[in-house]
Structures are given as C-alpha cells and as structure tokens.
Amino acid sequence: MDQVTKNNQEKITKRDITISWIRWHAYAEVSANFERLQALAFCASMTGILEKLYKKKEDLSRALKKHLTMFNTQANWGSVINGITIALEEKASQETENKEESEELITGIKTGLMGPIAGIGDSLDFGTIRPILMGISIPFALKGSVFAAFVPLVGQILYMAIVGLFMIHKGYSTGKESITSLLSSGKIQQIISGAGVLGMFMMGALSATFISLSTPLVISTEGANPIEIQSMLDGIVPNLLPFAVVFAIYLYLKKTGANYLKVVGIVLAVSLLGAAIGLF
Amino acid sequence: MDQVTKNNQEKITKRDITISWIRWHAYAEVSANFERLQALAFCASMTGILEKLYKKKEDLSRALKKHLTMFNTQANWGSVINGITIALEEKASQETENKEESEELITGIKTGLMGPIAGIGDSLDFGTIRPILMGISIPFALKGSVFAAFVPLVGQILYMAIVGLFMIHKGYSTGKESITSLLSSGKIQQIISGAGVLGMFMMGALSATFISLSTPLVISTEGANPIEIQSMLDGIVPNLLPFAVVFAIYLYLKKTGANYLKVVGIVLAVSLLGAAIGLF
Amino acid sequence: MDQVTKNNQEKITKRDITISWIRWHAYAEVSANFERLQALAFCASMTGILEKLYKKKEDLSRALKKHLTMFNTQANWGSVINGITIALEEKASQETENKEESEELITGIKTGLMGPIAGIGDSLDFGTIRPILMGISIPFALKGSVFAAFVPLVGQILYMAIVGLFMIHKGYSTGKESITSLLSSGKIQQIISGAGVLGMFMMGALSATFISLSTPLVISTEGANPIEIQSMLDGIVPNLLPFAVVFAIYLYLKKTGANYLKVVGIVLAVSLLGAAIGLF
Amino acid sequence: MSIIQAILLGVIYWISQNKVWYGFSNMRMPICLAPIIGLIFGDMETALVTGATLQMIYIGSIASGGNHPADEGIAACIAIPMAIQAGISPEVAVSIAVPVGLLGTFIDNIRKTINTGFVHLADKYADEGNAKGVRRAAFLYPLLVSFPLRFLPVFFASIYGPAAVQTFMDAVPGWVTHGLTIAGGILPALGFALTMITIGKTKYIPFFIIGFFIVAYSGLSIIGVSIFGLCIAYLYMTSNKAANKSQAEGGNL
Amino acid sequence: MSIIQAILLGVIYWISQNKVWYGFSNMRMPICLAPIIGLIFGDMETALVTGATLQMIYIGSIASGGNHPADEGIAACIAIPMAIQAGISPEVAVSIAVPVGLLGTFIDNIRKTINTGFVHLADKYADEGNAKGVRRAAFLYPLLVSFPLRFLPVFFASIYGPAAVQTFMDAVPGWVTHGLTIAGGILPALGFALTMITIGKTKYIPFFIIGFFIVAYSGLSIIGVSIFGLCIAYLYMTSNKAANKSQAEGGNL
C-alpha cells in the first residue's frame, strides 16, 4: 500500500519551485496580519507543492494546517526557507514511519531560521541597500532626472527576483542533497545559531539607528539652574530611551505571547498621552 | 553522639541573618587593616551565626579562625558572600565527616567571589552611581538647596540597605536550597569565572579612568626642537604611565605576597622624590 | 650499526647555533627570490648544523633538500624557527625509525610558524618600532644632529642582534627540552593558532594602514550635482578599495599557487593603465 | 483635478501600499511614486522635486515585523498632486503631508486586523484540504478588502483638494500629530522586538546589546557595524562548533 | 570659633571617615558634610557653596582596596568652617584645604597599621572561642583608637583657626604638596592592583587590558564600558560552560 502512495506522488520540478516562489513573493505582505503575520502567505505559497505530494485529502489537510502556524521573516532572503521546506516535505511525504518526527523537524527548521533571516534581511535590504540607493538617486531626482527616480523601484524588483529565485532553488537543492548529512553533523543547528547571533546583533544595530525617542522634560527648582532630563540621560548612556522601549516591548511580547495589536495600541496611547502632557 | 550535637544546634533564622548583615555593614571598614583588610570584619559579622551553630568551644574556635583569613570585597554587594557562607556553615556544621573538605569549599567560594565582587561593586557603586548622583546634586547645592546636598548621603544609606539586605538573604537562600546542585553542575565555578572576567575588565576601565600620572619632562638638545616626553608617550599609547604603574604594583604585590603597607610607602617615596627632582 | 651512526655524530654546541644565526641574518634577504622567497637562505643557514648531524652524503642531501621548500618569515623574530628546527633535526637524526614522520613534523612546524611570525614581526619591527624611532630622530636630524641620524641604523643592528640571538637559542632549548611534551599536549598547535590569529589580525591592521588606493572618478550627468565616486565609496565603507585589492590579490595567489611575479606585473600594468585613463 | 486622475491615484496607492509583489517594497516610497504621479498629472519636474524632498524624511524608514512607522505612500499621494495643482511649494506640501502619513499607519493596522479573519478562514479551508481556498484567502480577499481602505482616502483627498486636506489637518489637534510623530519613532521598536522574539534564543541578547551600543557610541553605519557583526557571528559559530562537537562526542558515550 | 563647635566638628569627622556604617561611605564627601557643618556654624549658604566647590575636585575619587587617594573629609572640615568664619572666599578656602586633604591620607594609613594589631588580638580571642572578644576587636577598639587620630587634627585646626592652618601649610615645602598630589593620582592603582590579586586568575588579565584600553582610546564612561564588559563576561561564561561541560563529561569517563 505504501507503494501505491508513492507511485501516486508526482515529482517536484524546477517549475514547481519557481511557481512557489512567485506565489510567496506575491502573497508575503498581502495577507500580513496581527495574529500569525506571514503564516497564511507561507502556507498558500506551499499549496502547489503540497497538492502534488499529498494525494489523499487528509494528508493534504494535515500538511496545510502544519504550515498555518505563526511565521514571519524577511521575504526576500526568506525564500531559502521555502526552498528547504519543499525539500523536507518531499522527503517526509515519502516516509511511512516517523511522520511526527519529520513534521517536528520541518517546523523546527522553519522557526529556527525565520527570525535570524528576518534580522539579516532587514538589515541588508532595508537598512543598508535601500538608504544607499536612495541617497544616490535623491540628488539626481531633485535635478529632475526621471531615470534616477526609477532606479530604486526597478533596481529592487530585479535584485529581489535574482536573490529570491536563487535562494529558493538553493534552499531546495541543499535540502534535498544534504539535509540528512547536515542534520546528523549538527551543521544546520550551527547555521541557525550563527544566523541567530548575527540577526540579534543586527537588531541591536537597527534599534539604535531607527528608534527615536527623547524627552523635553526640564527640572527647574527655584534658584537652581534648570536641568534637562535628556542631557542627563545622555550623560549616563546614549539612546537610553530607545533601548528601554525596545526591551520593554520585547519583554511584554515575550510574556503575553506576542499580543501584537495590543502593543500597537499601547504605543499609540502612550505616545499621544506623552505628547499631550509634554513628557515627550 | 552525633545526634546530640545536632539536637544541640539552633536553627538559623531570618533575624540572625539580618543581624549578621547589620554587623557586617557596621564593621566592614572600621577594622580595615593592612594585613588582612576586612578579615576581622567578616569574622566578627559571622560570630552570631557561628555561636548558634557550634556549641562546643573548640568547634567555635576553629570556625572563627577559619574566617580570620585575608578577606576584602566591596561590602555592599559583598553581602551576598556572607549569605552564602552562612548557608554553607549551617550545612557544614551538620556534617560529621568530610569536615576538611567543606571547610576548603567555604574558603574557596569566599576567595573566589570576593575579588570579582569587589571589582563589580566598586565600578557600580563608586565608579558609576556616586559620580552621577553627585553630578546631579552639585549644581543644586551651589544654588543653596539643602535638600540636594542630602541626597547623596541619604540616597546611599537607603540604597545600600536595600541592596545589602537583599543580597545577604538571597545569598543564604541560594546557598541553602541549591548549593549542592550548584556545585555539582559547576555553576558556582561558572559564576565565579564570569564575575572574575567582569571584575577584571572593570578594574581595567577604572584604572584608565582614575589613575593619573604624567611627566613634564622635556628633552632639549642644543639647536633641536625640545621634545616633550609625555606627548611622545601619548603618541605611542595613551595612558602609558598609569598602565605601567598599576602593572608594576600588581606584579610587586603578586611577588611579595601583598605587602600592602610597603607599597604605600614606596608610592609616597617615589612621588615625593619624583616631584622634588621634577620627574612628575 | 645504529650505534655507529650515533657515535659518528657530533654534538650541536651553542657556537654552532650562533653561527647558524649569523648565517641566517646574513643570507635572509640576499637570496630573496620570487619562487621560494627565503627557502635558500633558510637552508643555507642550516648547513653547518646538518653537516654535523648527517655524516653520510645521502642523509645530508636529503636533509638539505627538505629545507629548500618555500619559506618566508620576518627574519628577526623568525630566528626562533631556526632554533626549533635545529633541535628537531638533532632529535630526528638520532632516530632510526619513523624518519618520515619526523620530517613531516619539522616541515609542519616550520610552515605553521613562518606566517604568523611574519605577521607579528612585520607589525612590531617595521609597523611600530621603526616609525616611532624615525619619528623621534627626524626632527633632530633636521636640526643637524648626526647622532640622531645614526640612531635608527645602529639601534636596529643592536636590537636585532639581541632579539635574534635570544630567539634562536630560546627556540633551540625549548625544542630540545620540551618538544615531545609540547607536541603531545597540543601546546605547539595552540601557539601556532594563537600566533596565526594575531598575525592575521595584524595583517588586517597593516593593510588598512599601509595600502593606499583611491579614485578621482566623478559622475556628472547634465544638470545634476557631480557625484564623487570616492566619497560615495567612503560613505559605504572606508578604505573599500584597499580592502578589495588585498583580497583580490589574496584570492588570486591562493588560486594560482603563489605566482608572485605575475601579480607584481599585473599590479604594475593595472596601475599604469589606470593612471593613463584617469581611473586612479 | 479630474476624477480620472483621482481614480488613478487611488489605484496607484492601493497597489503600492499592498506590496502586491514583494519586489515592489520600494514602490510606496515618495521617490518611486513621484515619476508615476508626474505622468498622471503631466508635471514631471514638480513631481520629482516634491517626491525627492519628501523622500529625504523617509530615507531611514524601516518596517520590520510588518510595522510601519509612517505611511510614506499616502503622504506622497497627497503632497505631490498638491504641489502640482495648487502651486504650493514642495516644502509646504511636504509639511502638510507628513502628518497625514502618520495618520496613514492606522489604515495598515485596520488592514492587518481584518486579515486576521482570513487566517481563520484559511484554517477552515486547510481542514477541508482545499488548497485553492487557502490561496484565495491569502491573496484575493485581502486585496479586495483593502481596496476601499486604500483607495477611498486618497481618492477623496484628491477630489476635494488641498483645502480639504488642510481643513482636515487643522482639525487635528497639535498634540495628536506630535503624539503620532512620537509613535512613529517608537513603532520600529515593535518590529525589532518581534524579530527578537522569533529569533528566540534569550542567550543571544548580549549580541543585541553589543550591536545596539556599538552604534549608539560610535555612530557606525549599519553596513559598518554589520562587518563586525558578521565576523563575530562567524567566530561564535566556529568556536561553538568545536564545543558542540565535543559535547556531542562526550554525550554520545 | 567656640570650643563646642570645634568638638562637634571633630566628632563629625571621626564618624564620617571611619565609616561606622558602610552606607555612610558618602558622608566623608564635602557635599555631604556641608549641610551638617552649615548647621553647626549657622551659615548654610556658605557651607553649601564651599562644600559643592570642594566636591567637584573629588567627584571621581575612588577608594578601592581601602585605599584613599586623598582625605576629602578633613579637607571639608577645614575649608568649610574657614570660609564661614574667616570670610575667605570658597575658592581660596578650597585651595588651602586640598593639600591638607593630601596630608590626611597619612592618618588613614596610621589607622590601618594600628588595626593590624587588633587582628592579632582577634586571633587570640578566636583561639579561645571568644566571639564577643572578636566583635570588640572588630568594632569597639578600632573606633576608640581612631578617635584621637581623627578628632585632634580637626579640633586643633578649628581652635587655632585659618591662620594656623595657613602657617602650617606654608611650612610644607611646595615639592611635598606636589609630591602628594602625584601620590594621590597613583594610589588608586594600589587598590585596583589589590583587587586584581584577589580576583586571582592570571588568565583574565587580557580582560583588564581590554577594559583599560577601550577607555584609554575611546574615553567611554565607566557605565558605557561596563555594558560591553557585561556582555563579554556573559559570553565568556556561556561559551566556557559548553567547553567546561564537555570537559567534565569527557573527563568523567
């Protein structure tokens, strides 16, 4: 009977993978939501593959549900995760035992990679390349060059097509050829850890660069020189407020389990209140 | 007979620990001396505990002598060492064998922690918090605010009461509940090593900040531009003289076995001589 | 018969080692060549030793050929390699079995140490001490002091005699007494790795300091502000061109197997061409 | 402004802000919308100058974790036509549009709240093994639902013109716009925090702190700091390899 | 100056410099003594201004390993009354008192030499199992012995007034005060070196060097540098955990 299942199954082609990438790139941000972020986009981008691999309704259903768990990454470099997942699904679908184990493995690799790659991808594509590109094209555009104004958009489309397609196919071939050896040698774990360190480091760098918050508060006792709270804080440690904010949000998310929308609300409320009473 | 000893022994209460802390904070600097620094203070702060634990004179005597060996730490954060020591003494006093081993352990943990905590505590309380507090209160005091002038003192009393009491009780509970597991897992060793690294690092930072020494020497050969030795040294490496001084003293202490008073004398002599002949 | 060989063999004396050092210091740069750099100098400096150790022509021949493989280091600190090699040769010459193994070992230690020591020695002697010495003597020389003008040369001769002689004898004694224990404890490996890390690090530092390359290119579209390529590159990362150059050469050498002369040619050609067309 | 121009503008904004294609992530940027709007309104020069001026404000805008500090797209779709049609100087147009951009983040939050519904719909489709349904829930429905959200504000702002926008903005109290500016400065923190959560390892937090304070103290650029980050991560990886390996070997006994 | 004021001053100095309570560590600082002396002498304003001025000199004073670069307490107890009573300007009072503060470190060194005796006394008590005796040796005796050391100089300086202090200081040759200033700059090194000794591990010395030169080159504040220090120590600890563990596991076989 196993035999039957196997024979029934179609082979994953290069074209399937490219289609999966097209879907991923189209869906990634469209269905973004506060509950599971890109989960729906990831699942939907896998549908073509899963339909081929799982001919039985219940298997397909199970596979689809598996990929509807919380997911978020930077979609460009994140394509590599789709590639790896396709390879792993292909292998898992052929197994007849240890199903649970390989499902856990797939989810483990997905969640292990999504964060680090988000950190690295955001830093590279949006923290580095984008500002450089715009920094170059703004002065030309100010002088009226239509060509220069098109560079950031067209450049990004091409760049992301090249990177994304490369990454998904690379992810697939790596996954297919060497996932077993990768896993047994602990190399995947090592890559996840290295990427995690880099991602975390870059989040720190981005936080210090892109979060801005300061206070105009001044303490003035009668007679005494007025004391600016902000310059006092700067004297202790620069960027103290941004640092406090990102850690407060981090700890809150960690405790409440990523109640994302609520944080948005709190940030807005605190900002407005702070603005109203002159705290910020 | 063992049974008897045990039954004889009183239980260590929270109150005992608090009293021990009060003694520690009162004695810490009062009996400071060139031979064993805070050894006497530490021992004396343990007396109440030891009297409860060791009912036999000879046991008490042995325990007291054990805590009269060289000790020095930053007394505020160092309270945690008292707490841990109390827990360890309590456990050791109930043992009937391996007495020597547990005595060695106690001394090992004490000497392992005292240095790192001195480094960290000095940096935090005296290198960071104190200058910040004073930097804030000086301008107000200059304007005549009595309140501001009281902040550094009252603030420190409260702060050290809170930290010190917390640390001694925390030390005790950690020691009591988990010292065995801590020891077997090597965690205590790890904490000592981490604290040692931080303490050493902070000693470097404090040295560069608080040691000052420079030379006004100038070499002037006839005809040639006069050369300032200090700016030559700065060109090689900044703060070279302070660095040399702290290392010279460190190596000397290391070799001669902490002949503290002698170093004070030498420093004075060299400084006065240097000043007299125009070297410094 | 083994006995015979052994008895035949003369003992290495301190004088032999000093002579070896004198030869090394005399030959080091004189026979520098594009194919094997200091190989000939190294081999020739070992001749006296090898003649003593290997009384049979074929043994001597084999030993000489072994030391004619590619070698390059900073000759001053590198004297330690000569010292170690002498000790190892002495030991190897007494062995009757495992000849191949100890030959490999000798070559391994030589090639393991030569790079790191080159990096460290160049940084210290030529990147640090020399500029400091000259920085000091130039102003005096400008004022006409003959004495000051002699300092860099005489100072270097003395300094290198002291360091070099110390290093070769130290290398020999270390090698002789403890090479076996060093090897079994992995300490030699550790020293090579530490020195390698430092050497590599210093190469980076020297590269950033001493390689200079920039471009005067300017992009000017009609109407728009002209854009200086160099300041654009600096905005991305400082010293980008020197970094690219050193890596390009490194990768090329790595790939083509140290075709040194060719790189000299390419550098010259590219520089001249670049200068001609206004690229640099 | 003709209705057709207003419709085109609304559609452009809808497409750009929904990132119908991930490679369009830059399309919502004023400098990218500028030439398109310039075409629609037939005044390329003003469009480019206004777009480039506005862009400078958003040059460091980063939207990690799906989180926008401000809506550059709506700001561009308000400011550029305003500068072209009402003859307002680019600087003034920008100063009106930036607060609108702050308000614009609300639209995105509404969208992401609504999209939550589609995930649950997808859950149902997944249960049924309905792959096509999942795809519709992931693309078609969100796009349709977001249409009025994206289209209408820009459409009406275009129809009723600068005066209406000005009146609207005047009605918004000063502390609100100031508060939104503050929120715009804070919101990226949410994205970064979320990414930290998904990275997951608490023990990497020292690297966050190092990265943060290297930048805070040295002012290094992201690319500069990432060079050191790469090296540190590589060294961490390789040094841990040794440790891991030996652990593995030790553990396997 | 009344005798009672002089007595009060002497006692205050005795309490503050002996740190009868560790939380009083700041009490010897001029800014903390100022309001107390202001009360005694009935001129709070002058006291505060002089105290704050004097404090600025000692703001970075650190006494590791029980080692004082200067005696801020005696300086304060000389300068503040002088400014109040002799009508000398705070600046001048400070310039006279600072050299006195340098001389003051001798008192502390005498105290710590004498205290050595009490340790040996405590050794004896410990031998006898006499806990109370140990406590007396740790607190009562040192406090009593230090009383004349601390009380008398300040008492007499107060009684004989600014002129006497001035005469005394004039008698001290310039190279001595300069030499003491130098010593005051060097003495903290002794405290740091002692702490290095008690930390004990020679292999951590590179961390000392890193800490030193990060500050020397960057001018980072102690708090700034400690952030990096914390991260480095944490990473060292955790990375060594792996190594230690595997070593342990490897070793246990």
Place this chain on the structure above:
Amino acid sequence: MSIIQAILLGVIYWISQNKVWYGFSNMRMPICLAPIIGLIFGDMETALVTGATLQMIYIGSIASGGNHPADEGIAACIAIPMAIQAGISPEVAVSIAVPVGLLGTFIDNIRKTINTGFVHLADKYADEGNAKGVRRAAFLYPLLVSFPLRFLPVFFASIYGPAAVQTFMDAVPGWVTHGLTIAGGILPALGFALTMITIGKTKYIPFFIIGFFIVAYSGLSIIGVSIFGLCIAYLYMTSNKAANKSQAEGGNL
C-alpha cells in the same frame, strides 16, 4: 663629483639595498644614508636636512613578503648628492628623487627573478650533498649578480649629475610616474596577501577583517590595535584550548 665619490655612492647603495645583514634593514632609509653620504661629500648639514625631508615620505614604508612599495635607497642616493652638489633645495631634490625611487623597485624585481636561478642551482648542490655550494648560492652569487644592478644606476646618475637625472625623468611621461605612485600604494597589499597565504588558515580571515576595519573606522595606530589583537589572540587560544582538550579527550575514547 669625483669618480671616487660616485664609486663609493654606488657601493653604499649596493650594500644597503641588499641587506647584507638583516640588522641593516634600516640602512636603505634616507635618514640612515644621509650621514654616510654627508661624510663622502663633506657637507653633513645639507645631507641631514635632505635625508630627513626625504625620510618623511617613507616613514610608513613597509616591505612585507619581500615587496618594496618604492626604493627609498636609490631616491636617497640621488637626492642627497644632488642637494649638496647642485645647490638645489632639499625639497626640489626630493621631488626629483621620489619618482626615481618608484622606478627603483624594478631593480629589486629583476634581482628576485634572477635569484630564482640560484635556488635551482642550490637544488643541484643539495642533491650532491654539497653544503658549501648551497651557501655560495645563497650569498656569494646573489651578491655578485646584484652588484651591477645596484651599482651602475647610482654610479652613472652620480657621474652625469642632476641634469642627466632631470632629463631622464622628464622623458618619463607623467602618467607613468603617476601610475608608479599608484603601484607603490598597492604593492604592500601583495606582501600582506602573501603573508596571509603563509598563515594558511582560511578560518582566521575574520580576524583580518576585524583588524582591518578597526583601523579603518577608528584610525588607531598599529601599536594601539595590536594591544587588542594580542588580547583577542590570547583569548582565542585559551578558549580553544578548553575546546581542543575536551575534543581530544572526547576523541580518545
């Protein structure tokens, strides 16, 4: 200039640039040649001023991997006599000599190409077990062969004087000297790359990158950066010791 002076000059240059003794590495530096040339030509003051001026250009000259960015020695042997004899100001003499120094690197490259032959000769001697031959190939022959290479250019430049040098340099097109300056800036890279190759471990490259960019960003001096390098290397070594050891222990099972 007398022939004897020219001969002496040529010989001096030959000795200095061949580093007949490794401790002579500085001898080719203008400041070291200056007093010698001053003696030969009997005008110490001009010699020293010209030498010191020229030296400033080469103060950071480094020749790793046997690779000279420029030939300071020939520049000195041209500029100093020129300043003394033709009464040209030191600055002008230097500006003529520096391009000559750039051309001078060709001589060294020719020498190292020729020397390749002697290695092969040494191979033969080694085969025959002829140690003396090896020594001759290592010292005598290279020194002799290099004699004309080193001696003649300086000798002829001296004989025909500044005018000839000037004419020669004028014949060299501007882009060539500019190109050689560029090459002089790049050539050290070759030496560093070669050393990287001989260090051999690709996995240490992050340390290269760290060292490079610490200097590039901070402008730290070599000695400053080497302090940190030492500490990093030491820590790497000791932390790897733990890992290595446990690996060894783990592996030995």
